[in-house]
Amino acid sequence: MKRPPFHPVVEQKWQDRWEREHAFRTPDLPDGPRYYCLEMLPYPSGRIHMGHVRNYSIGDVVARFHRRRGSAVMHPIGWDALGLPAENAALANEVHPAEWTKDNIAHMRRQLRRLGLSYDWDREFATCDPEYYRWNQWFFLRMRERGLVYRASRAVNWCPGCETVLANEQVEAGGCWRCESEVESRELPQWFFRITKYADELLDAMEGMTGWPRKVLLLQRNWIGKSEGAEVRFRIPALGDDGEIPVFTTRVDTIHGATALVLAPGHPASARIAEEDGEVRDYIARALAAASAAPGAPAGKTGVRAGVAAVNPFTGEDIPVFVADYVLMDYGTGAVMCVPAHDDRDHEFAVRYDIPIRQVVIPNDPASAAGDGAFTDYGTVVDSGDFSGLPTEEAKEAMARHAAEGGFGGPRTEWRFHDWGVSRQRYWGTPIPMVHCGDCGVVPVPDEDLPVELPRDVEITGKGGAALAKCDAWMRVDCPACGVRARRETDTMDTFVDSSWYFYRYLDPENAEAPFDPERARAWFPIDLYIGGVEHAILHLIYCRFWTRVMRDLGLCDHDEPVVRQLSQGMVIKDGAKMSKSKGNVVDPDAAIEEHGADAIRLYVLFEAPPEKEMDWTDARLQGPARFLKRLERVIPAAASWLPETPLPDEEDVFRGPDLGLRRKTHQTIRRVTHDLGERIHPNTAIAAIMELWNAVLARLPDAGSRSARRAVREAVETVLSLLNPMAPHLTEELWERLGRETPLLDFPWPECDEELAREETVLIVVQVNGKLRGRLQASRGLDRDELVALARENRGVARHLDGLTVSRVVTVPDRLVNFVARKPARG
């Protein structure tokens, strides 16, 4: 007979209770130890997916664990509710983005509640709430006052069919995602945050970020891309005053091997040359067309020889000038010195265009000189005037100094990293709080007029330029400076702005005077653990580090880094592929919870793999954790006649044999689980340890008739429930209650390991002969070397393997191992 499933009633019961009692409400200011456990806030796309389930289950384990350990735990959730998908949905279904977002949040909130997550729901907010985004605007104004905001022209993707700007993800194979028109590049004035001002600090601080995955730090380091080298200014005399061409190089030591100067097609000097040179003009037109047709695609490494020469300031020599597509305008100075002998790209170009190759660095190890490509390693400088004979390192320094002294260059640092372009030509974002006045120019909106709210009645067509520009009533505003009729800025902010500081707002979500109370930030920051997917390793996780520094400089907080420990959890995949509607391999969390219960789902995603690894969802495997929970359920009825009345062990009890063994296992498990959850954050091994203990309980249960056996079992059963509680909170609370406990586990202290009990009094000694396992023996703890060796020799297997050999050496590790190093005696 199939029994009705246990989980729906039980899970509902506890969830109702937690909600009714605001069980997870967190004090605004902790008194005593605190723990801030944060998970990346979801975008309200409509439904949660398994990636969310995994992310939030891991976070919930950590939050519940620290709560049980006696910390005040900040564990909030909110909604990253602005952004493009809401506008797309508006286009597709004729729903207002605000309505769509609100409905999605309501549904997803219900889904999260069904998982039994320990969020303080009183702190929840959505970033589309004007009371949130007003502070984006406030920060924008403060940053502007500090010179961290500026406006500049930058190319955007422009669809001539829809007459609108497209986000990168709306460009598909060079065409518009809606009308398939060929996308063009168009220059528009945009707003920027001067994040590069903090580049050095963001980079240097990584040294101390020991709680972050190496991988994430590496990604950030590459993204920032600091490159130290030198600038050298070449001259093109034919261009007169415009002929000074700064070049950036990391290998100034090779400058005597520079046999050409190469300019990017977009370089101003290229344009100047083109005025007089039809061939160059044609080439530039072709190159720029190719680049805008396929933005970001690798160019063909073509070029054209210009009819002018440049002067190498180190040698005074004339070298030819080229315009070529392999030189990028947006890195360095848009011009390079071409050193074919010591740079692969220059070499390839030189071979094609017949540029001389002049070697000026020789390898220190002659063996590595072979090959007919460029020699790009460090070595010794030759044929370089006074610098000849210097090793690369010294030559770089000496030559940069020489350039500075000669007034034609000096040391220079370049960054891959650019300022943060925050303008979006979208509706569903934070309006940028600026006003364009015919008389005063661009004027900030005064603080008292914040928030600049999004107009509600807007038509979203996806066509015809910025949606906000069509809201005449909203656009019209009096200039804050002079009072004449002016118009509002129609750009909205990148949604990465919203997510750069939301975790501060959780501390003080109702604050109408300030983004948050600095005292609360001092009390709760930095965040102890921040969990999210690796896909945010660079943008989001750099932006929020930047934002925290800005807030620090504004006096809002007094730490540099917002996050102590970062956990990048692996993706949830199915059948070896990312879950997606198109592949039809999506597992619906609602259906899974319905069938197996939230506890089983949580346990499964936690058990299946360590958090940072990818996890392949396999329905069949869910049976393991689900069965384990069913075995737990059954034990109370099985021992109903005595288990609830049996007390825990006390000092008068004497335990021996299997009962002592069970108690020892109990305390060893406490130690291990505490370490796995607290230090390692590996719930998978914690669960395995708890299962082991449970197997030991089941083994002891059939003949647990004696007083000591029952007490040992009671202790073990309670411990299992207690340790498993952060992972499977509903069932463990229920069974705990049925055991007669009145204080819920939620408020019950985490168990303590009795080290005395956990320690084995006998230890297993492994005995090896020549490194191979030949015997094991049980010995009392703390035997000295001689006793250990004597015991080991007595071992049957060991004795047999030593027979006829001469022992030359014995290696021992106290309480662990004996290894005999033995050889056949030399004959005769």
Next chain:
RNA sequence: GCGGAAGUGGCGGAACUGGCAGACGCGCCGGAUUUAGGAUCCGGUGGGGUGACCCGUGGGGGUUCGAGUCCCCCCUUUCGCACCA
């Protein structure tokens, strides 16, 4: 091309600083109970010999009394960046 990470049973994965390889679970095999089972319980389960022996952590070398773990070379998979001067 450059840079990173990872390769352990049929499968997911364990193994703290070098010291019992394969914990825990899935699957599979055998048995019990059952009208039935995609339920439950018991036992087994790296490979080979099937006697107390040999082989096994992608491949090859090395260091060490001892290597999944450390070093070198190679192979595979995977993720970043992709003319960054």
